[in-house]
Amino acid sequence: MAGEILDNKGRGDASWQWPSIHPEGRKFGLIAVAVSLFFLIALDWEIVGWPLMLLSLGVFAFFRDPERVVPQSDTAIIAPADGLVTQIAEVEPPLELQIDDGSGYPGLPAAPVTRISIFMSVFDVHINRTPIGGTVRRVVYIPGQFMSADLDKASEENERQHILIERTDGLKLGFTQIAGLVARRIVPFVKPGDIVAKGQRIGLIRFGSRVDVYLPAGTDPRVLIGQRTVAGETVLAEVGQRGLIEGIAQ
Template identity: 65%
Template sequence: MTSLDKPELGTSTVRWRFPAVHPEGYKFAAISAGLTLLLFWLLPDLFGWLGVGVTLWVLAFFRDPVRTTPLRAGAIVAPADGLVTMIATMPPPRELIGEGALSAEPVVRVSIFMSVFDVHINRTPIGGTIARVVYISGKFLNADLDKASEENERQHILVEGRDGLRIGFTQIAGLVARRIVPFVKPGDIVAGGQRIGLIRFGSRVDVYLPAGTSPQVLLGQRTLAGETILAIAGRDERIEGVAQ
């Protein structure tokens, strides 16, 4: 590559654009819009305008923005938008343990809580092959509770990179969420940061980092799915920060 081929530092060709709405949201927006028209017809206009607000919120909930995923060796990116609410050391779920999967030894788990205002499209932490997808029905406790990882409706996904790196993560339905919608199945090949599913209306995603890997995010930090680097595989370097 010659110097003429390299982009100049500080030169920007990126323009903001309004996020698209994922097709999964169209039916909910249509239902909300229909109810809004009914409210305008049957009740005072105030209720109709409240319906307009709800319809706009539904469209915003299913927004699907474009994300730029860093291409860095060993990079493990956030699978979800939201707040890092828990960083703990524990064994992976039994559904992700076994031959050709994860070890039963405790590893670092990073939990990202998605409020109803966050983008709910989830993305794969690394590129590779989807090795497992295990859905488990369950309760709908507050997804911010630690026991939600064992009692709530959830879906475990294992992805194996070309270099053999395996990352397991779990989509957990929350208090308001009522369905996990998968976009992938075992055997699918995905790029790092590719969309793999969504959880409707508030939830959590747990990511199990490889042994000997420390998170590069902090409690209280916000992440962007497909963009924020959670960790670098094999890097055991603790970071510190301050809330301000």
């Protein structure tokens, strides 16, 4: 049940359930079903209708919105996206997250931090969630290209949306939703001034994309390149904790 407390001391109860379909995707799924039925019933073209019906199921699956159990530790930074960690690099945050935007709330410092890039394929859940709780200070949309999202330059050249969250203790964290080769729209669920809980749904990117997370200074990642993340559940880092980790692919 949504909102129920689950922990590692045996409290709570969990069972498997079909994930719901986000309202943003229901119209696309219903359109696909209607087209399929037109070919199957009106034209009796089964060779076209049945493949389209399978495609309709794929559309509904793309917009699935499963419940997640969000770790509530004050130090935990949570993955904003389902997908594959493809890059971990030391970079400066985007200018849009640094410069004075006139809001009265300062952006991120102009100094190198660790960026974790999570690539989402068309088979991943595409609902994005906030890595920390706090107040949304910036939502900056930038038009751009639609090159493959796993390229490093996609962070600067693709269509993207920057989001800056500030906690009550002043800690700021920025992350960026990046459209990919197939993606054609970034859909935000939040705006500046909104107060969000850790792991809350903040938007989606249609049909394959990437999310970059800029860790606070003095914080090292707790995930590895090649590792898969689960939005709202996987701990990317612990604020202020240093120390690199290694893994073996097997």
